[in-house]
Amino acid sequence: MDPTHPVVDEYLLAHHTPADDVLGELAAATREAAGDAAHMQVSADEGALLTMLTRLTNARFAVEVGVFTGYSTLCVARGLAAGGRLLACDVSEEWAAIGRPYWERAGVADRIDLRIAPALETLRALAPEPAVDIAFIDADKENYPFYYEELVTRLRPGGLVVLDNVFLGGRVLDPAYREERHVTMRRLNDLIAADERVDSVMLPVRDGVTVARRR
16 A cells, blocks of 8 residues: 555655755665665655754754664754754664765764664663653664653653654555564554653655654
C-alpha cells in the first residue's frame, strides 16, 4: 500500500523549500553507496519537515535514533538554535562516515555528537530530567517502543518525538501481517494514541510519520 499517489508525490516534491546542493549531493552519494538500501534515507520533503519542526521547537538539544548516512542528521542539525547540540545514535560507523563530509560542508559538524553504540545504551545513559527538545526515531522497528519510552520521559513540556515508518509500507494497516515488526509498530501506534503524556498526530508523509508533543 502506497499512501502517496505518484502524481501527488511529484507535486509534493515540487512544492517545498528545495534541498540545497549539500543535501542533494549527500542523497546522490547515498544512492551510489547503498544501492537498494538507499530507501532508508528520508526523502527531501521529510527532511524539510524535520528542519522546520526543529526550528519551531527552538531546539537546543535534539536526539536522533538511526543515522544511516546522515541526511536526516544534517536536516535536524540545521534547525537547531544557536549553541544547539544533536546526539546522533547509530551502530554503523561505515554508513555514518558517508555523511561526515557533508556535515562539515554545511557547517554543522560541531553540533553533532555521533555515538556508535546500541542506541538503548546511549539513551539509558542520559540524565533522567526532561531536557530533550526534539527526538527523531528511524531505526530498527522492533525497538521502537523502547526508544519511544526512553525519549518521551526525557522530553521537556512542549518537546516533540517524531517517529518515521509508522505504516511499514501499509502492512501495519493490514492485520494479516504478523511479523514481529508489524505487530510491534501496530501496538506502539495504539499506545501513542492513548498516551496521556502526549498529544499526537499521525501524518501520511511518505511511509507514515507520527509527531507526539509532550504535555
